[in-house]
Amino acid sequence: MKTLFDKVWDAHVVERIENGPEILYIDQHLIHEVTSPQAFNELAERDIPLFRPKQVIATADHNTPTLNQHLPVQDVLSRKQLQQLSENCQKHDIALYELGHEHNGIVHVMAPELGITQPGMTLVCGDSHTSTHGAFGAIAFGIGTSQVAQVFASQCLLLQKPKSMRITVNGSLKPGVLPKDVILYIISEIGTDAGTGYFCEYAGSVFEKMSMEGRMTVCNMSIEMGARGGIIAPDATTFAYVKGRKFAPTGDDFDNKVSYWKTLASDPEAIFDKEYTFDAEDIAPMITYGTNPGMGIKLSETIPMKKDASFQKSLAYMNLEAGSRLIDHPINYVFIGSCTNSRIEDFRVAAAYVAGKQKAPNVTAWLVPGSKQVEAQIEEEGLRQVFEDAGFQLRQPGCSACLAMNDDKIPQGEYCVSTSNRNFEGRQGQGARTLLASPLVAAATAIEGKIVDITKQYN
Amino acid sequence: MEKLVRITDTAVPLDIENVDTDQIIPARFLKATDKNGFGDNLFRDWRFQKDGSLNSAFVLNDPAYQGNILVAGNNFGCGSSREHAAWALVGYGFRVVISSFFADIFKGNALNNGLLPVQVSPEFLAALLQRITATPDTKITIDLEAQTLSVADHSAVTTFNIDPYKKTCLLHGYDDIDFLLSKKNAIEAFEQQRTYV
Numbered sequence: 016m017k018t019l020f021d022k023v024w025d026a027h028v029v030e031r032i033e034n035g036p037e038i039l040y041i042d043q044h045l046i047h048e049v050t051s052p053q054a055f056n057e058l059a060e061r062d063i064p065l066f067r068p069k070q071v072i073a074t075a076d077h078n079t080p081t082l083n084q085h086l087p088v089q090d091v092l093s094r095k096q097l098q099q100l101s102e103n104c105q106k107h108d109i110a111l112y113e114l115g116h117e118h119n120g121i122v123h124v125m126a127p128e129l130g131i132t133q134p135g136m137t138l139v140c141g142d143s144h145t146s147t148h149g150a151f152g153a154i155a156f157g158i159g160t161s162q163v164a165q166v167f168a169s170q171c172l173l174l175q176k177p178k179s180m181r182i183t184v185n186g187s188l189k190p191g192v193l194p195k196d197v198i199l200y201i202i203s204e205i206g207t208d209a210g211t212g213y214f215c216e217y218a219g220s221v222f223e224k225m226s227m228e229g230r231m232t233v234c235n236m237s238i239e240m241g242a243r244g245g246i247i248a249p250d251a252t253t254f255a256y257v258k259g260r261k262f263a264p265t266g267d268d269f270d271n272k273v274s275y276w277k278t279l280a281s282d283p284e285a286i287f288d289k290e291y292t293f294d295a296e297d298i299a300p301m302i303t304y305g306t307n308p309g310m311g312i313k314l315s316e317t318i319p320m321k322k323d324a325s326f327q328k329s330l331a332y333m334n335l336e337a338g339s340r341l342i343d344h345p346i347n348y349v350f351i352g353s354c355t356n357s358r359i360e361d362f363r364v365a366a367a368y369v370a371g372k373q374k375a376p377n378v379t380a381w382l383v384p385g386s387k388q389v390e391a392q393i394e395e396e397g398l399r400q401v402f403e404d405a406g407f408q409l410r411q412p413g414c415s416a417c418l419a420m421n422d423d424k425i426p427q428g429e430y431c432v433s434t435s436n437r438n439f440e441g442r443q444g445q446g447a448r449t450l451l452a453s454p455l456v457a458a459a460t461a462i463e464g465k466i467v468d469i470t471k472q473y474n
Numbered sequence: 475m476e477k478l479v480r481i482t483d484t485a486v487p488l489d490i491e492n493v494d495t496d497q498i499i500p501a502r503f504l505k506a507t508d509k510n511g512f513g514d515n516l517f518r519d520w521r522f523q524k525d526g527s528l529n530s531a532f533v534l535n536d537p538a539y540q541g542n543i544l545v546a547g548n549n550f551g552c553g554s555s556r557e558h559a560a561w562a563l564v565g566y567g568f569r570v571v572i573s574s575f576f577a578d579i580f581k582g583n584a585l586n587n588g589l590l591p592v593q594v595s596p597e598f599l600a601a602l603l604q605r606i607t608a609t610p611d612t613k614i615t616i617d618l619e620a621q622t623l624s625v626a627d628h629s630a631v632t633t634f635n636i637d638p639y640k641k642t643c644l645l646h647g648y649d650d651i652d653f654l655l656s657k658k659n660a661i662e663a664f665e666q667q668r669t670y671v
């Protein structure tokens with residue numbers, strides 16, 4: 016009896032080393048400018064050719080400006096890093112979607128929308144949120160730069176098979192509760208290290224009913240509970256999403272693959288090393304108050320009281336008080352973007368809320384699409400006008416204020432309600448204070464200029 | 475990769491839990507395209523004040539605490555997959571990090587760069603942190619061959635686990651690429667008979 020994860024993993028094992036790791040074959044390798052240069056250097060220094068260039072695809076996303084992308088990049092170091100990516104890709108014959116290219120975007124947004132990500136495959140990238148692609152029933156996980164070099168050299172990795180865990184959520188989500196709330200709720204319940212050493216399957220009617228984009232949001236944050244990755248059984252929703260995309264299989268090939276993909280779901284009697292079960296009715300719109308993604312509460316709740324030093328340090332950084340509520344807390348920055356929530360559905364949700372309203376005067380609201388394709392969809396669906404009328408600033412695709420490597424930084428001491436995935440100290444800029452939430456909560460915050468309980472509007 | 479067999483040194487106590495990779499090396503320092511120089515920015519925002527001056531309250535800046543062993547709170551290295559975190563620790567001069575828990579990706583990155591993560595029980599860690607904080611010249615010995623950690627002439631000893639394959643790599647100073655390249659034939663054969671595509 017095998018789990019979904021077992022089936023995909025076992026199909027990719029080249030060899031098991033006695034008393035050691037397994038050699039796992041990698042189908043698809045995605046790279047970006049920040050974690051690849053040292054791996055390319057490694058190849059050069061050791062005089063090793065790139066083994067399977069056709070299985071590598073590159074994009075520029077982490078270190079790119081989100082304004083004036085048609086002009087040369089201003090920051091010298093960033094420009095150099097991007098240049099090096101272009102040179103390396105050229106030298107090794109790797110497809111590169113550089114800045115401005117119609118396929119450019121955040122690696123975890125562009126690959127699924129191009130049909131590069133497919134069920135049953137193994138996919139890696141030098142970025143921890145590679146877990147996103149697990150939404151397709153693929154084994155996808157982040158790797159370090161040494162491992163990037165290993166995949167360059169051999170299309171394989173040496174790995175210990177992780178343990179298996181399953182999170183089941185059944186029932187119907189209440190109005191205003193988005194996939195982001197589901198994963199923030201789960202992490203707040205089980206903690207940021209509950210998944211360490213595990214690969215996590217999400218199951219139950221909530222995920223079965225969820226769109227592919229929602230599933231990506233959930234799998235994206237698997238790493239935030241310590242898991243190497245998340246995975247969801249491919250089903251009709253998955254196949255319909257993949258079909259017709261640029262790199263998706265076509266004709267008979269597609270049908271044959273679907274027949275195979277249908278066999279991947281966990282066997283009913285499969286045993287997981289660890290299981291959690293939640294009830295959809297218990298989930299409400301969430302927000303974080305601390306400096307790790309597990310420090311989340313429902314909008315209507317108060318910040319818990321805890322004595323330990325890490326907790327206190329975290330609240331001191333956030334300048335928030337234990338026992339207090341976040342409702343009505345003034346907010347000056349709102350960021351809707353990142354590989355967690357920068358897909359078209361996220362902007363539709365935000366636009367639907369924002370339409371006909373005005374952002375509060377104190378708020379700077381940045382909208383950063385995850386890819387050129389999402390940007391084009393925003394344009395086509397007329398959402399740009401909605402956002403601009405409301406006073407939001409629509410920028411160009413990239414990671415942007417999610418990690419603040421470029422100029423998109425939240426100023427020292429300011430609060431930002433962000434749809435990204437990490438609220439670590441300084442993540443969005445030195446001294447910046449991040450509160451993670453769904454695109455709906457973020458949009459409402461921008462309109463009100465403070466945190467509001469959106470659930471009131473749904474009752 | 476540098477060999478690591480046995481190390482005896484004093485240690486630096488970093489009594490903070492959930493130290494994430496954004497703290498170990500903030501994102502704004504990730505623009506470099508080689509592996510050098512990251513040590514200078516290790517724990518940048520804790521080591522330095524906003525104006526660039528040294529934060530004397532931070533333990534790495536306390537001259538009492540020296541050595542190439544870092545002892546840190548639970549769940550060290552969580553967050554992003556940036557290997558720069560391992561390069562920063564190695565660049566600064568650390569060879570061993572002791573904690574009661576390590577994030578997966580960080581652990582792998584550390585081992586790939588000759589930095590040994592030693593996982594001990596929460597109780598052992600608490601006692602160790604207390605001891606080295608109070609007595610900074612306490613010597614710690616890590617014996618990779620025997621997989622033991624002993625404190626000041628064996629007054630406290632514990633064993634630790636390490637993947638046997640990774641252990642061999644560290645003891646001999648060779649890495650995964652060398653190994654994978656030696657498996658080229660098996661990999662090519664696998665590609666020929668892949669059953670899942």
Ligand code: SF4
Pocket residue numbers: 076077121122123142144353354355413414415417418435436
């Ligand atoms: S958007 Fe943020 S989390 Fe996603 S890949 Fe970019 S930096 Fe990483």
